[in-house]
Amino acid sequence: MKNILILAAMSLPLASQAQKGTFTIEGNIGRLNSPAMAYIDYMCDGAGKEDSAVVTNGRFTFKGLSTGHSYARMALSHDGSGKQKAVYTGDVIYFYFGKEEIKITSADSLANATIAGSKVYNEFMAYNKAIGGSIMDLNKWANGQVNAASPEQRQDTAFLGRINTEYRKRITNRANAQIEYAIKHPNSYFGMVALSEGTGTPVDVKRIEPVFNSMHKSLRESDMGIELKQRILAAKTIHVGAPAPRFTQTDVNGQPLRLDDIKGKFVLVEFWASWCGPCRAENPNLTQQYAKYKSQGFEVIAISLDDHKDKWLEAIAKDKLPWIHVSDLKGWNNEVGRQYGIRAVPANFLLDENKHIIALNLRGEELNKKLTELFGN
Incomplete structure (x- = not known):
């Protein structure tokens, strides 16, 4: 029986505009060897970057540039079946990091790994705790509910509907917590992350614009801030009857x-x-x-x-x-x-x-x- 996969539309948030510096990520996952491969996608200065590394005796290394707050998706293909399978159905994690030397360690998988050496990651985890968890945490909860159900329940549309209703409720509660987090942390990078993610679609301009205007100038002028300002402007000006923006x-x-x-x-x-x-x-x-x-x-x-x-x-x-x-x-x-x-x-x-x-x-x-x-x- 197929598991239900409840997905949330999400994109990699944009990195802030700041001076770039080097980072190193060292992974040590069990004793995996070729053909195992590790993959990383991350943002640096508003541009997407990607890299891959062969896993030897469980070890792999990534090096590159970060502006101080880069968001990453890392996937591990245990059997060498490729990036796409690893990203969408395999062993994958999402996290923030900075201009740091980071170690990712686990006996068996990225999903169970600990991340050390990153102040930015620790701030990210504290932010997630404050808002009720990440989107991936909520997806894991929903899929866990289905996995724990009996075969009869998995065929029951009412049962599945209750899981989906609760999932959507948790998404809404998380978004509201993100807006509150932004209000309380107007000088924090993760305050802007919270506002950007929590704004959602369509944008509630009356609610979001005052919070945006209260954020620190450096955050409003970061690439993430500029992108959110563009969304607010689009919500105000792009509608039925309006002229389409020229491009x-x-x-x-x-x-x-x-x-x-x-x-x-x-x-x-x-x-x-x-x-x-x-x-x-x-x-x-x-x-x-x-x-x-x-x-x-x-x-x-x-x-x-x-x-x-x-x-x-x-x-x-x-x-x-x-x-x-x-x-x-x-x-x-x-x-x-x-x-x-x-x-x-x-x-x-x-x-x-x-x-x-x-x-x-x-x-x-x-x-x-x-x-x-x-x-x-």
Whole structure:
């Protein structure tokens, strides 16, 4: 019987703008040997970084640069089956670190490891304790409830619904605790982390903007602060009836494309990524609708939140996507994504011929119905 996997939309938070320094992470996990591999993805100065290391006698090492507060995802492939499997179904942890020498130690796995030598990590753990745990802690709780259930309970939609309701309640309570943490810690880096994560989507501007304005200037002017300010502005200005924010982004051939280059057409501005399952699942329907209405003045501009061009182009080719594709390959730091306040994909904005927003987040039958309304059968 399959376990239920309850996922929360999340992205790697952005690193603060500060002077960079070196870090070293030394791992010692049991007695693993080749083909075992360790992988790390982290943020440094607003840019995503990644690295991998062969595991020899349980040991591996990562070295690089940090601005003082870098957020990392580390995954360990025990059997050498690759990064993707390790990240999404294997042994993975999330943590903050700084310009430090850090040791990660366990007899068997990253999940059971202790992390030593990092003041930043200790501050991160204290922050998590104050807000009721990390998202991964809540996911672990929910999946644990399902794993402990009987086969009959796992078939019971009412039982599973109660777990999901409690999970959502805990998510809401955590978000409220994060806002309170930000209010009480306006000078703390993790105060800004709390506000950024707790803000959620859609942004409650009346609640969030005063808290943001109370944060220390250095935090507001950090990359994380700037990104949150962009989300607040997007929430205030991007809505049905408003003009769509103008943008320029590079297409698959390296040529700049402006939104205003598309004239006299209805345009669907579609945010997606090659790694986004729901995005890829919607592509067949969108392909049908595009073929049906392109000649009548329907265009799609797909903005990818990928950070690897080869994976982006591979997904376009595999899904046979015939519309316009652009990306700056900055992942979650995509400039247009930040401008539009994007925190999860898929997301889209349907524009009229004058580039005014007429609908938000249409997919499946909702999109089909709206296009029929605009163009007829």
